[in-house]
Amino acid sequence: MKKLTASLFITALLLSAVSTTVSATGGAGVEHSGANISDTASLQRGAKWYVNYCLGCHTLSYMRYNRLAADLGLSEEMVMQNLVDSNAKFGDTMDIAMDADQANSWFGKTPPDLSLIGRSRGSDWLYSYLRGFYKDETGGWNNTLLPNASMPHVLWHLQGIQTPVYRQETSESGFTHEVIDHFELATPGTQSTQEFEETARDIAAFLEYVGEPAKLKRKGVGIWVILFLVLFTFIAYLLKVEYWRDVH
Template structure:
């Protein structure tokens, strides 16, 4: 019995460590709101203008996105469609996988499900955590995703961030990066940049599960129905068994 308990404890220890968040930096709360249609529309604009050149949303159609987010078709065609793309097309990119591997050392990931296999908090924190690192190919690294292979897509908006080392010691002294600090302002203030990144994260969260709000509402209806049926079943049981008890 003691050996069985010990074996179970050893199996559960890694899970407990992961749940405690002992690995990697603490993620910031993205505080997304899928009911905020204006935020979702701004996020769609940021994705198309800054991300779609490399990253696709191959499971989402332009027309479906526009309908869900309340974007008229004329505005969709004018502001969110480029080249020969049509509203019925999937939101893909012209970048070939081979080019991505040649330029960045890896195939460029599709972002349709990024907030589901990472998390909205991860994406939000990642986009805020770039810092200068001359040892990297593009001169930047990331606190949330160390040794990142992607350049900072919003560097001109956020500005330049420097690493903050544990104990105040640099990497050459054995220190490790624990935070970042803004040393050169960008076109946006820190508050404005936070709002922009939150809008983009909000949009990517919607893309990962477009039916999320409907699913939650349907789940509420199901729970209310089950609660009502429980009450009816309870009183029917009392009525049927009253003579036996």
């Protein structure tokens, strides 16, 4: 019986290890994204948004177009027609021709490569970041998760322009300061709030996938590993019963 308990315990441990996906999010204002990398249509939309709105500044140096095609169920023709508008080849990595020094002088900062951002920030953070741009009092763009970010809100015409409504908050030490209470949509965008949430979710899911393409496979394999373990535990138990019958 002890052995059975032990193997059940190990199975449970493995189960919990597989089902817990750790993402490095945290901090204020991070919302649940609902991003799902098993949703291929969402990844395809995310890839399209990314190529159209992000790749101009942010490379994905670890991702190749042909890998993307294979994982997202796209043909070479579809990728070359819809996702490549430079003279890149099918086997190339998703790089851009923007000069790093030039970018630095335009934005005061070089836009980082986003190959691994899905791992370091997690999809919830990315989703919230994309929805967290607003126009502050200076008339410039700001972001709730990355205050004074030097990235402009590149999706503003989809989301529209939000402006913050502040409220006073008094800390324990008695200081009063202003915090953002909520946003108002000062200028509507071409997408509704819900549509824009989906756009942000698709891009976040796409970046989560890019951060760890093997996750797609691993998730698929995981269920078989667990089924095997459960079956094996059962067989081990039957074997044990059989042995102990002789002992008694």
